[in-house]
Amino acid sequence: MKNIIVAALFALVTVALVFAHPRNAPSTAASVAETIKQVEQDWANASVAVDVGKVSQILGDDWRGVGYAGKVHSKESTLSRLQSREFKLDSYEMGPMEVKVLGNIAVVQGSGAATGHSERKGTVVKTAWMDVLEKRGDKWVVVRSQSTKLP
């Protein structure tokens, strides 16, 4: 009887330990928010540097973005446009960002001022934007974006 009790206790303790052990590395909402903000900053920096490889890592293959003109962009068209330098982003000043984390999904709203130029002229555009990111594997990637032009 003693042996049975010991075995049962062992089982209970083991089960309790398994459930008590954190499933992932400890990540508070605050640290996730910081990671997301860094992804956004990296995206801006990579766009300025015309780093197509980096932008390709940041955007999910199924990414879709709707620009302030209402046009729908795919990852492919965005990378192609970046590579062509049809419009070159000279700088991007990131404004404040607000991140909300919903498990493996995060939504971030922010704004910023972009300075860039095409062959014909220079442009300064202020935009407010919203991105949806998903944690795939151990990496956050942007899956949906939307932006609007600010006055």
Next chain:
Amino acid sequence: MPAVRKPGFQARETEWGEQQMKKIVVAALVAFVAVGLALAHSLRAPFLAQFHAPFNDPSDLAAVKQIEQDMGDAMVAADIGKLNQIFADDWATVASSGKIVTKDSVLRDFKSGKDKLVSYELGPIDVQVLGNVAVCHGSVSEKRMRDGKDISGEAVWMDLLEKRTGKWVVVRTGGASVK
């Protein structure tokens, strides 16, 4: 004097020993199964997350699209109760002025008549369901008044919805006027 055990007693002792052994084996098996189940439960979520494949359940797609339609209808009818159900309490959007707009202010503006949607027509809606979260991209052509001024036009929008206690609610919205 050495103890003399009768054969019958020895047989009973052996039988008792076998029963004890069986119980220990059963208990050990129960322990292994319990640990196995616990481990399986613990590992399942991150394991499956690595093999994420977007799965758009048709009922979720329909429900999310219906929410978008209901939102428009509730705005036209200035049905504050319905809008209150559709927007999550922590809903927020960034207005074209760059200011953050909360649920409270939207409901207040529709209630007071400051914001009025006269009519609208939704364009096609693209929905991506990611577990308990859905992202919608869409367009709308609308006749809208704000502060008595006609601000009608066409817009593109993106909503992020979350399924909370079995019900989809809108958590974030982004939009841009295109005409």
